[in-house]
Each structure stands twice: as structure tokens, then as C-alpha cells.
Amino acid sequence: MxxxxxxxxxxxxxxxxxxxxxxxxxxxxxxxxxxxxxxLGPTVRDGAIxxxxxxxxxxxxxxxxxxxEAGRYRLRRRGDDALFGFASGAxxxxxxxxxxxxxxxxxSRNGNGAPTSVGTPPAxxxxxxDGASAGPYALLGVxxxxxxxIGIHDWVLGGRPDAGPDPDYERRRRDLFLVxxxxxxxxxxxxxxxxxxxxxxxRGYDLALTELLDDQTHQxxxxxxxxxxxxxxxxxxxxxxxxxxxxxxxQVAQSAAGRMGRTLDTDGLREILYxxxxxxxxxxxxxxxxxxxxxxxxxxxxFCTSIDDTTDLTGTTTERRRVWDSCFSSAxxxxxxxxxxxxxxxxxxxxxxxKLASWIDQFGTSGCVGCGRCITWCPASIDLxxxxxxxxxxxxxxxxxxxxxxxxxxx
Amino acid sequence: MTETTALPSFxxxxxxxxxxxxxxxxxxxxxLLALAGKIHIAYFPxxxxxxxxxxxxxxxxxxxxxxxxxAERIQRVRAVSRRLVTIxxxxxxxxxxxLRNFAAVEEFRSLVYANPTYVATLERSTPISAHVTVDFExxxxxxxxxxxxxxxxxxxxxxxxRVPSYSVCVECKRRGTVCVDVAHGIPCLGPVTQxxxxxxxxxxxxxxxxxxxxxxxTNTGSLAHRLRLLGMSEQDMVRVFRTYNAAAEPFRxxxxxxxxxxxx
Ligand code: SF4
Ligand code: SF4
Ligand code: SF4
Numbered sequence: 001m002x003x004x005x006x007x008x009x010x011x012x013x014x015x016x017x018x019x020x021x022x023x024x025x026x027x028x029x030x031x032x033x034x035x036x037x038x039x040l041g042p043t044v045r046d047g048a049i050x051x052x053x054x055x056x057x058x059x060x061x062x063x064x065x066x067x068x069e070a071g072r073y074r075l076r077r078r079g080d081d082a083l084f085g086f087a088s089g090a091x092x093x094x095x096x097x098x099x100x101x102x103x104x105x106x107x108s109r110n111g112n113g114a115p116t117s118v119g120t121p122p123a124x125x126x127x128x129x130d131g132a133s134a135g136p137y138a139l140l141g142v143x144x145x146x147x148x149x150i151g152i153h154d155w156v157l158g159g160r161p162d163a164g165p166d167p168d169y170e171r172r173r174r175d176l177f178l179v180x181x182x183x184x185x186x187x188x189x190x191x192x193x194x195x196x197x198x199x200x201x202x203r204g205y206d207l208a209l210t211e212l213l214d215d216q217t218h219q220x221x222x223x224x225x226x227x228x229x230x231x232x233x234x235x236x237x238x239x240x241x242x243x244x245x246x247x248x249x250x251q252v253a254q255s256a257a258g259r260m261g262r263t264l265d266t267d268g269l270r271e272i273l274y275x276x277x278x279x280x281x282x283x284x285x286x287x288x289x290x291x292x293x294x295x296x297x298x299x300x301x302x303f304c305t306s307i308d309d310t311t312d313l314t315g316t317t318t319e320r321r322r323v324w325d326s327c328f329s330s331a332x333x334x335x336x337x338x339x340x341x342x343x344x345x346x347x348x349x350x351x352x353x354x355k356l357a358s359w360i361d362q363f364g365t366s367g368c369v370g371c372g373r374c375i376t377w378c379p380a381s382i383d384l385x386x387x388x389x390x391x392x393x394x395x396x397x398x399x400x401x402x403x404x405x406x407x408x409x410x411x
Numbered sequence: 412m413t414e415t416t417a418l419p420s421f422x423x424x425x426x427x428x429x430x431x432x433x434x435x436x437x438x439x440x441x442x443l444l445a446l447a448g449k450i451h452i453a454y455f456p457x458x459x460x461x462x463x464x465x466x467x468x469x470x471x472x473x474x475x476x477x478x479x480x481x482a483e484r485i486q487r488v489r490a491v492s493r494r495l496v497t498i499x500x501x502x503x504x505x506x507x508x509x510l511r512n513f514a515a516v517e518e519f520r521s522l523v524y525a526n527p528t529y530v531a532t533l534e535r536s537t538p539i540s541a542h543v544t545v546d547f548e549x550x551x552x553x554x555x556x557x558x559x560x561x562x563x564x565x566x567x568x569x570x571x572x573r574v575p576s577y578s579v580c581v582e583c584k585r586r587g588t589v590c591v592d593v594a595h596g597i598p599c600l601g602p603v604t605q606x607x608x609x610x611x612x613x614x615x616x617x618x619x620x621x622x623x624x625x626x627x628x629t630n631t632g633s634l635a636h637r638l639r640l641l642g643m644s645e646q647d648m649v650r651v652f653r654t655y656n657a658a659a660e661p662f663r664x665x666x667x668x669x670x671x672x673x674x675x
Binding site: 045050071074090100286287288289311314326330344347376377378379 | 442443445446449560561563564565567568570573575576577578580581584585587588589590592593594595596599601602603616626627628630632633634636637
């Protein structure tokens with residue numbers, strides 16, 4: 001399903017792209033449903049953009065945008081009819097492909113006390129609350145940052161040569177149909193442009209959608225990224241894209257790239273983190289960090305889990321589940337009943353160093369795709385781009401912890 | 412309970428409390444029915460002075476110690492129990508009645524009772540662990556039925572209870588609740604509170620009230636800073652830290668600090 005990256009810096013050729021109107025987009029939803037997919041798309045729920053089951057364009061957040069800052073998320077009315085006029089939502093594709101809780105197995109004891117397997121675990125939609133039963137899923141409206149996060153999980157969970165595939169991930173991923181979306185209106189915490197992961201989807205999708213909205217027209221450019229995507233596209237009522245459409249889509253992405261709310265200077269960042277083991281910045285962060293784990297739960301690439309074994313009251317059945325865990329919990333570093341990362345400073349350091357430095361050595365890319373969620377959803381408003389800048393300043397001779405405090409006073 | 416029996420025996424003891432946690436136990440009847448004939452449960456309500464001989468494999472203790480008699484009774488309960496598990500905010504932190512710890516008991520005793528001399532009460536409401544060794548503390552006001560069943564299952568089968576000590580935020584994220592603090596500016600104690608309830612309040616657009624007491628890595632000062640930004644006064648913050656787990660150390664320390672900064 002994954003093809004080679006498309007050059008994002010220059011305008012693309014029209015090729016096999018198609019332009020559809022609202023009716024054509026509705027047909028896309030219908031075609032996917034007819035082909036047996038459960039279609040998950042952005043919806044408004046509880047004051048945020050959440051991926052849920054959709055059947056009609058009416059389910060989409062028409063006219064909604066968002067405002068995101070460190071520790072703050074608000075929906076806002078845009079004043080137009082855009083269907084995708086917001087940035088990254090409350091969660092990525094992670095709860096769909098890598099649910100919060102997955103049953104790995106269940107065993108029972110028969111009357112003689114001998115163990116009997118009760119077969120393969122049932123397909124499990126997890127506890128993610130996406131309101132849908134088990135796949136196959138079609139995800140509509142996946143942002144470029146989240147697409148890159150899926151690419152990272154494809155490597156980490158989907159079958160590196162040195163570690164076999166995670167069977168549950170592989171099953172969910174294999175059947176997934178991905179409709180990616182070009183971001184037209186990044187939020188205050190987005191920085192995909194710094195990470196080279198957006199705002200325009202460049203690979204790993206079946207279809208890439210760019211919303212073209214002006215005073216006269218409301219159209220959607222659809223570009224195929226896989227044979228299956230092209231096959232679906234052939235069923236949609238539309239017209240072949242012209243150079244002007246491609247130019248308009250290019251313009252949407254260019255404009256978005258220039259309006260990122262955050263930047264992260266990645267130059268030499270790995271070395272800065274590796275040499276920051278004893279930095280005072282960690283203590284300064286720990287004074288604010290709540291060790292609540294929100295950042296890791298919303299991060300599209302964080303994949304840490306733990307194994308929960310339980311027995312029922314009668315002791316005849318045991319169950320093993322894989323549940324999301326986090327390097328911010330003390331039990332996560334528990335060895336022989338004791339935590340080896342007792343301080344919150346050491347946990348934040350572990351997280352950020354893995355994300356931005358050792359991930360590169362381990363998996364070949366940064367562990368951060370610049371989606372901004374860890375910044376937005378942190379109740380203590382901790383901003384990893386600001387903390388990275390503090391570590392850089394400290395390395396360059398300034399007092400990073402002091403810089404960090406000064407920065408907070410001004411925000 | 413006098414005959415020797417091979418069945419594991421549980422005893423349920425009540426100290427100063429509202430009975431809510433015992434009610435949770437009774438509400439587990441579907442699960443407990445599976446155990447009919449496999450365990451023996453004996454109840455000892457608060458009014459009972461008697462301590463049946465025991466020994467008991469597991470004692471579940473509800474309530475805090477607030478009277479001199481109870482301070483003695485808990486010693487005898489410990490002596491007849493192989494494992495002692497405290498259940499609920501009263502037993503694990505002193506409960507709402509620990510608000511007395513922040514005031515002079517003498518004053519409200521004379522205000523509340525016609526004949527205060529008949530009321531024998533201690534200056535402080537204290538958790539069971541302040542008096543005897545406790546094998547496991549199950550938090551909550553009230554406790555969660557699923558966690559109670561887990562603890563009973565664990566002790567029946569000789570394993571450790573699987574009860575996490577991370578924050579309520581983890582449960583919000585697991586069930587897909589949008590953060591009420593970040594998305595709505597609603598003050599929420601979730602980041603400093605231990606999981607266990609399933610994040611019920613945020614799922615109903617309320618902030619967490621802290622019923623399960625402090626999580627294992629509590630930064631109450633940072634949360635107070637956040638509550639201040641969301642518009643709460645220091646006095647109000649004192650109140651939110653002083654509810655069911657007012658005497659749990661991180662909450663007690665924070666409310667005392669806030670009281671000091673709010674009273675010039
Ligand atoms: S570290 Fe933060 S910005 Fe980067 S991918 Fe994770 S949640 Fe997004
Ligand atoms: S960085 Fe923020 S979201 Fe992450 S654990 Fe700390 S306070 Fe929670
Ligand atoms: S609603 Fe409260 S408990 Fe839930 S994630 Fe937000 S701060 Fe944490």
C-alpha cells in the first residue's frame with residue numbers, strides 16, 4: 001500500500017487526479033461503505049474533533065475550525081462551509097489501529113483442572129470509544145502528520161526485520177483504507193513543517209484529498225496513492241484534474257506551511273539531547289509536569305503498553321490484555337516491584353530523549369511528527385518545542401532553566 | 412465461624428464511615444454468587460463490640476478510626492486477620508470526617524451535641540494504616556466494584572491485586588473522553604488523582620473531585636497553578652483539596668499551603 005514519497009516542494013502533475021464536488025465526496029463515503037468498510041471520519045463531539053463512524057457528509061464538522069494553544073483547545077466557527085477546516089483532532093489514528101486495550105488471550109481450566117484454550121481472542125474494538133465495531137476501517141481525513149505516524153508504526157509494530165509484526169496491528173492495518181487530507185488551516189501548536197511530515201500528504205495513502213474552497217466553488221481534489229485508491233476513484237463522479245486545480249492545491253499547502261503555530265529546530269537536536277542528561281531544564285519541567293500521561297496517550301507515535309493478567313473470582317479463567325502504558329507512570333519502570341525512574345524529571349527526560357533522539361537511532365526517524373497534541377492536551381501547558389529550545393540555549397551557554405522560566409512569564 | 416473449615420474466610424469490619432463501600436460489596440452479588448459455597452463471609456457492623464474468634468484469611472475494613480474504642484478494636488481485628496485490606500477513602504485516608512483534623516474538635520462537639528460529655532471522640536480521624544499494618548489499600552469514595560472483585564480474586568488465588576496508581580487522565584484517554592480542562596476550561600483534579608473510578612465525572616462534563624485520593628506521582632502545586640489560571644480562588648482551592656481525602660498527605664499539604672497564602 002505504501003509507495004515512494006511524492007515531491008512536495010513543487011507542484012504536482014495532474015496525472016490521474018480527479019476533482020469532485022460535495023456529491024462526489026458523498027459517493028466516496030458510500031462506495032467505501034458498499035465495499036464493506038466502516039468509515040471513520042472527523043465529527044464534532046464534546047467540544048472537539050473526534051473520529052467516529054460517519055455515513056453522510058452531514059456528519060462532518062462543516063464550518064468548524066479550532067484554536068489550539070499550550071493546554072488549551074477550543075472549537076470555533078469559521079464563517080465558511082469548509083468540511084476539513086481544522087487541524088489535528090483530539091486523537092490520531094492510534095486508537096483505531098492500536099486500541100487502548102486488546103485481549104491477547106483467555107484460558108480456562110476444565111473440571112479436572114487442566115488448562116484449555118478458549119480459542120483465538122475475539123476481534124476487539126478496544127475502549128477507544130470511536131463508536132464503531134471492528135474493521136475493516138476506512139479512515140477519512142487523516143492529516144499528514146498522522147499519516148507519518150502510521151508509517152512509523154508500520155515499521156515499529158508492523159514488522160521490522162529484528163522484531164516480528166504485532167499480529168493485532170497487522171490485522172487492523174492490512175485492511176485499512178486511508179483517505180488523507182491536506183491541512184489548510186494549521187493550529188497554534190502544529191509544527192509538521194519543521195519535521196518534514198506535512199502539511200501535504202506525500203505517501204502512504206490510498207487517496208489524498210485537498211479541499212478547494214473559494215467564494216464560487218467548493219470542490220475536492222482527489223489523488224490516488226495506491227492501486228486500490230485508483231480503483232475506488234474510478235467509481236466517483238468527477239472530472240479529470242487540470243493544472244489549475246493542482247496549482248490551487250499546492251497553494252493551500254504552501255499557505256498552511258507558512259502558518260505553523262510552532263517550530264522545532266531539529267538541527268543537531270539528537271546530540272543536544274544526548275548531552276543534556278544532567279541539564280537543569282529537566283528539574284524545571286518537573287516542577288510543572290503533573291505526570292498525568294496525557295501527552296503520551298495523545299501522541300500518535302507513542303506505543304508503549306503493558307500486559308495485564310487477571311484471573312476471575314473462581315480461578316478457572318485467566319485473561320491477558322495489552323493496555324496502553326506510559327513512561328510517565330512510575331509502575332512503567334517497575335523492576336522487581338520498585339520503580340527505577342522515581343523522579344518526574346527522569347520520566348520527562350526519558351520521553352523527550354526517546355522521542356527526539358534515541359528514536360532516530362532505534363527506528364531511523366524522529367519519534368515526533370509535529371502534530372502538536374502533546375502541547376495542546378497538556379494540562380500544565382508544557383511545550384516540547386519550547387523545552388527543546390531551552391536545551392539548545394543551555395548548550396549554547398545560556399541558562400536553559402532560567403530561559404524556560406522567562407519564557408513562561410511572557411506567555 | 413467456630414467450626415474448622417477449609418473454605419477461605421473473609422470478614423468485613425466497619426469503623427467510622429457511611430456504609431457506602433459495604434454497599435458496593437453487596438452490589439457485587441452477581442460476581443460473589445460465583446463464590447457461593449467457596450468462601451465464608453462474616454460481617455461485623457460498627458455497633459458490634461464482639462470480635463469473632465477467627466482467624467480470617469482476609470479482613471476487609473471500612474471506615475476510619477475516630478474513637479478510643481475503635482483504636483483498640485482495630486488492634487484486635489489485625490490480630491485475627493491473615494491479610495488486612497482497607498476499603499474506601501475513610502479507611503485509607505481518614506475520609507471526609509478528617510476535616511476535623513483542620514479544626515478544634517472541642518468547639519464543634521459542644522455546638523452539635525446537647526450533652527457533649529457523653530461523646531468520646533479523638534482529635535483526629537485517622538486511616539487504619541496509622542494504627543496497624545495494612546496489606547492493601549483500596550481507594551475510592553466509594554470504592555469501585557470491579558476493583559473490589561479484583562482484590563478479592565487476587566487474595567483468593569494468592570496473587571497481587573492489579574490496581575493501578577496512575578492518574579484519572581489515563582482513564583479519560585482510554586475511554587475517549589475529551590479533556591474537560593483543556594477543551595472547556597473546567598477545573599479538574601484528575602491529573603493528581605488516582606485512577607479507579609473509570610473517569611466518571613469528566614465523562615459527564617464535570618471535573619474530577621478527587622474521590623480516589625492522590626495518584627503516586629502528585630504535583631499538587633502545579634495543579635493549583637492551573638486551577639488559579641482557570642479562575643479559582645485560593646479559598647476555593649482549599650475546599651477542593653479538602654473533601655473525601657482531605658487528610659491524604661499530598662492533599663493535606665497543598666490545602667494547608669493554599670490556606671497560608673490565602674490568609675494574609
Ligand atoms: S511528541 Fe507531541 S508533537 Fe510530536 S508527534 Fe507526539 S504528540 Fe505530536
Ligand atoms: S508533560 Fe504535560 S501531559 Fe505530559 S505528563 Fe507532564 S503534565 Fe501531563
Ligand atoms: S478531564 Fe480531568 S481527568 Fe480527564 S484528562 Fe482532563 S484533566 Fe485529566
